[in-house]
Amino acid sequence: MGADRKPTIAVLSGKGGAGKTFVSVNLAAAAGRSYYLDCDIEEPNGHLFLKPESIESEDVTVLVPKINLEQCDACGLCVDFCRFNALAHIGSHLLIFEEICHSCGGCVLVCPSEALTEKDKVVGRIEKGRAGDVIVITGILNIGEVSGVPLIEKIQDVERNDGLTIIDCPPGTACSVLESITYSDYCLIVAEPTLFGLHNFQMVLELVSLLKKPFGVVINKFTKETNPLEDFCMKEQIPIMARIPHDLKLAKTISTGRLVIDQEKAYLSLFKKLLADILGELN
Amino acid sequence: MKIAIPANGSSSESGVCNAFGRAPYFMIHDTETNKTVYLENEATRSPDGAGVRASQSLVNANIDVVLTPRCGGNVLRVLDAAKVKIYKTEGESLKDNILAYKDGKLSVLDEIQAGLHGRRS
Numbered sequence: 019m020g021a022d023r024k025p026t027i028a029v030l031s032g033k034g035g036a037g038k039t040f041v042s043v044n045l046a047a048a049a050g051r052s053y054y055l056d057c058d059i060e061e062p063n064g065h066l067f068l069k070p071e072s073i074e075s076e077d078v079t080v081l082v083p084k085i086n087l088e089q090c091d092a093c094g095l096c097v098d099f100c101r102f103n104a105l106a107h108i109g110s111h112l113l114i115f116e117e118i119c120h121s122c123g124g125c126v127l128v129c130p131s132e133a134l135t136e137k138d139k140v141v142g143r144i145e146k147g148r149a150g151d152v153i154v155i156t157g158i159l160n161i162g163e164v165s166g167v168p169l170i171e172k173i174q175d176v177e178r179n180d181g182l183t184i185i186d187c188p189p190g191t192a193c194s195v196l197e198s199i200t201y202s203d204y205c206l207i208v209a210e211p212t213l214f215g216l217h218n219f220q221m222v223l224e225l226v227s228l229l230k231k232p233f234g235v236v237i238n239k240f241t242k243e244t245n246p247l248e249d250f251c252m253k254e255q256i257p258i259m260a261r262i263p264h265d266l267k268l269a270k271t272i273s274t275g276r277l278v279i280d281q282e283k284a285y286l287s288l289f290k291k292l293l294a295d296i297l298g299e300l301n
Numbered sequence: 302m303k304i305a306i307p308a309n310g311s312s313s314e315s316g317v318c319n320a321f322g323r324a325p326y327f328m329i330h331d332t333e334t335n336k337t338v339y340l341e342n343e344a345t346r347s348p349d350g351a352g353v354r355a356s357q358s359l360v361n362a363n364i365d366v367v368l369t370p371r372c373g374g375n376v377l378r379v380l381d382a383a384k385v386k387i388y389k390t391e392g393e394s395l396k397d398n399i400l401a402y403k404d405g406k407l408s409v410l411d412e413i414q415a416g417l418h419g420r421r422s
Contacts, residue, residue, distance in 0.1 A: 097357065103350025106357045108382040115375055118350040 024180075025300055028202035028231075030187035030195060032218025037208045037238035037262070040272060042186035043067040044279050045206075048289035051151045051181035055173050057198040058188045059142065059157040059166040066275045070147025070154035078157075079138035080121045080168045085112045089133035096125035096134060117164055142169045146176065153181075170197045182297075191225045199226070204296055205233040206259065211245030219247060223256075232299060234259035236292070257299070260292045302332045304402060305364045306395055311339035316393040321372040322352030327359065328395050332403070352376040360385065368398050374413050 029042040039056075043064050046054040056062040083096075083105070092110045104118040105125060116139055126134045142159040157173045159166045166188070174185075187198040199205055205226040209219035219235070226233045235251055240261040251258050262268070268285075271278045279286040307324030309315040318324035327340045340362060344354035352372070356379035359367065367380060367387045380387055388407040390398045401407050 100350075101348065103344070103347055103354040103357075106353050106360075106379045106382075108360055108379065111382055113353075113378060113382055115350060115353055115378075118353065118375070120349075 024182040025203040025297065026183040026185060026201060027204045027206055027296060028185040028187055028199040029206045029208060030199060030222055030226075031189060031208040032191065032221045033214075034189040036189075036210055036215070036218070037236070038189070039064050039067070039186055040268075040278075041206065041208050041236055041238070041262075042184050044277055044285070044289045045293060046152050046184040047150070047277050048279050048286060049152075049182055049184070049293055053153045053155060053176075053178050053181060053183040054149075055176075055183060055185045056154070056156040057170045057173055057194070058186050059159040059169050059173075059194070060188065062156045062158055062186075064186050065145070065147075065154055065156050067272075067277055068149040068152055068154050069275075070145075070149040070152075070156075073145050073147035075143050075145045077140045078142050078144055078169050078172045079140050080119075081123060081136040082116045082119045082121065082139045083114055083125050083134045084137040085114060086133050086135070087112065089131050091131050091133075093130065095128045095130065099124050099128045117162075120165075121168065142166075144169070144173055144176070151181075153178075166194045167197045170194055174198075174201055191221050195222075195225065196229075199229065199231065202231065204300055205231045206236060206296065207233060208236045208238050209247055210239050211237050211241070211247045213246050216247045216250055219250075233257075234296065234299065236260045236262060238262045239264040259295055260288060262288070302365045303363060304330045304332065304366045304368060304399060305340075305359050305362075306330075306368045306390065306398060307342075308339065308395055311341075313337070313395050315395070317368075317370060317390050317395060317398060319370055321369050321376055322350075322355045324355070327355075329362065329364065330399050350375070353379055356380050356383075366402065368402055368407060369410065372410065372413070377413055 029038050031038050046052045056064040094107050097105045097107050102118050102120050104115045106113045141163045145156045147154050155176050157169045188194045207222050209215045234257040241264050271281050279289050305327045307318040307321050308326040308328040309318045311326050323345050324342055330337045344351040347354050352375045356376045360383040368390045370390045387410040389410040
């Protein structure tokens, strides 16, 4: 982290529905000047709560090979080279499977007759808008696209200069999550206090430990009963940064697309303290 | 004429494999010589695009007909381009399917499996 750059906090969880978006949007809004990056590109929904305005939309493209059959001499070098099998050749005919292509450009490099070039293929778009002090950047993957990684890369390239960044990650531990947290300074893991919640938490824990990221836990839907997640965190000395109660009022606020920090002073304090504690851990 | 069937193993008892791209073997039967060989499917080791790779191997082996319980859109695109005909298998026996094909009892495969890449041709 450079001296002039504010920290980036990635919010993630091992499963969908744990409360990533709920925590991310309230954390961003509580932070004042900040950037909210919705990297949950298959179903981005943070904008429903932050309600950004003056939205600018930009297509995101990847490069895929394009064949000029007149120049192709059917040598098959490109087919042999592609480890993802995005190419096949039948006699003098080359077939390209764009949805399998990982845009490495290798087929173009190995083609001895310059029959292959690259072209742009739109895979999704980025919407940038403003909600009060929060700049809201939303990645939207086109339906049917297999990989969101190129789109998540582009979201993180958006210029940021003033204010910290909150990244709302996709659920789970796949490549798209890895891409979402790679450049973050801190990982905030949202988990539920159940056996299932603990299992999913441990998967994410493995990932953030592998990347050696500082991290902490938010227990969502917390009740006073003893729970396996809390026991595990105590035993392993994992910092529990906040406990958000299993509260019907919260559910009602969320179901109407509102920010809980705008509705309840207690939650504004909770999220402000959470943010201050995270920044404290980083200093 | 050469006929290929995705197989669970490298013997006639191993049975028809439900997967195409990631079938461990293809049984290849040559109707002219009446000989049967088992081709190891190297596509099983592919991180992606196994259907494309497996179909390419069959095209390279000059297959004329494929008998399979199912296949995806990418497989169909490769086999179609190579004018390989695809028929739907019936039951699990490799031998019985070859005989059924020779007797004209198998029907053309007309439903495409929406696989990982989800394309329907």
